[in-house]
Amino acid sequence: xxxxxxxxxxxxxxxxxxxxxxxxxxxxxxxxxxxxxxxxxxxxxxxxxxxxxxxxxxxxxxxxxxxxxxxxxxxxxxxxxxxxxxxxxxxxxxxxxxxxxxxxxxxxxxxxxxxxxxxxxxxxxxxxxxxxxxxxxxxxxxxxxxxxxxxxxxxxxxxxxxxxxxxxxxxxxxxxxxxxxxxxxxxxxxxxxxxxxxxxxxx
Ligand SMILES: C[S@@+](CC[C@H](N)C(=O)[O-])C[C@H]1O[C@@H](n2cnc3c(N)ncnc32)[C@H](O)[C@@H]1O
Numbered sequence: 560x561x562x563x564x565x566x567x568x569x570x571x572x573x574x575x576x577x578x579x580x581x582x583x584x585x586x587x588x589x590x591x592x593x594x595x596x597x598x599x600x601x602x603x604x605x606x607x608x609x610x611x612x613x614x615x616x617x618x619x620x621x622x623x624x625x626x627x628x629x630x631x632x633x634x635x636x637x638x639x640x641x642x643x644x645x646x647x648x649x650x651x652x653x654x655x656x657x658x659x660x661x662x663x664x665x666x667x668x669x670x671x672x673x674x675x676x677x678x679x680x681x682x683x684x685x686x687x688x689x690x691x692x693x694x695x696x697x698x699x700x701x702x703x704x705x706x707x708x709x710x711x712x713x714x715x716x717x718x719x720x721x722x723x724x725x726x727x728x729x730x731x732x733x734x735x736x737x738x739x740x741x742x743x744x745x746x747x748x749x750x751x752x753x754x755x756x757x758x759x760x761x762x
Pocket of ligand 1: 593594618620621622624625644645670672697698699702
């Protein structure tokens with residue numbers, strides 16, 4: 560078996576319907592800028608290892624990564640809040656979640672990520688909502704640094720941030736990467752999974 564083939568394998572077993580939806584979405588991966596299966600499996604695993612229950616995703620698209628996140632949350636008993644500014648994509652995502660008959664709760668927020676993050680921060684400050692314990696960043700690469708400034712305020716201690724496209728969009732994500740590596744409140748590592756993910760844990 561080739562090294563490139565072995566990386567594609569994962570051993571997670573979904574029901575037939577979910578597998579069918581995922582396989583269909585994988586055919587339009589480039590059009591909807593979805594994670595590849597390897598990265599999605601890794602994300603799913605991280606949520607379960609961390610036993611995360613309150614997950615925020617920045618960049619829903621058609622819900623491919625959302626399905627993997629929700630599948631993990633079915634096991635941990637958690638909820639997903641996911642942000643997308645393109646209404647059409649958010650509605651496709653909702654349909655895909657329903658097609659997979661996912662039992663975990665989700666809240667689909669439509670709007671510009673920075674605006675929605677500010678709203679979430681205000682709600683959390685006013686004790687109307689709990690802090691998140693896991694944040695997945697996968698929207699506008701140039702805004703990663705700005706997302707972080709807000710995400711830091713709404714993330715629990717011991718919470719995790721995963722940011723995608725760190726290696727494929729090196730220049731755009733550099734301010735984010737440098738900030739995290741210099742920040743003593745966080746421990747970070749870039750891993751060569753898919754487009755390159757940076758995992759950061761808030762101390
Ligand atoms: C890389 S795709 C997300 C892929 C998704 N996480 C997946 O793997 O299935 C990024 C998405 O973020 C959305 N997006 C980009 N900039 C945004 C912003 N500033 N606010 C909200 N959504 C944004 C895009 O419309 C796009 O659907």
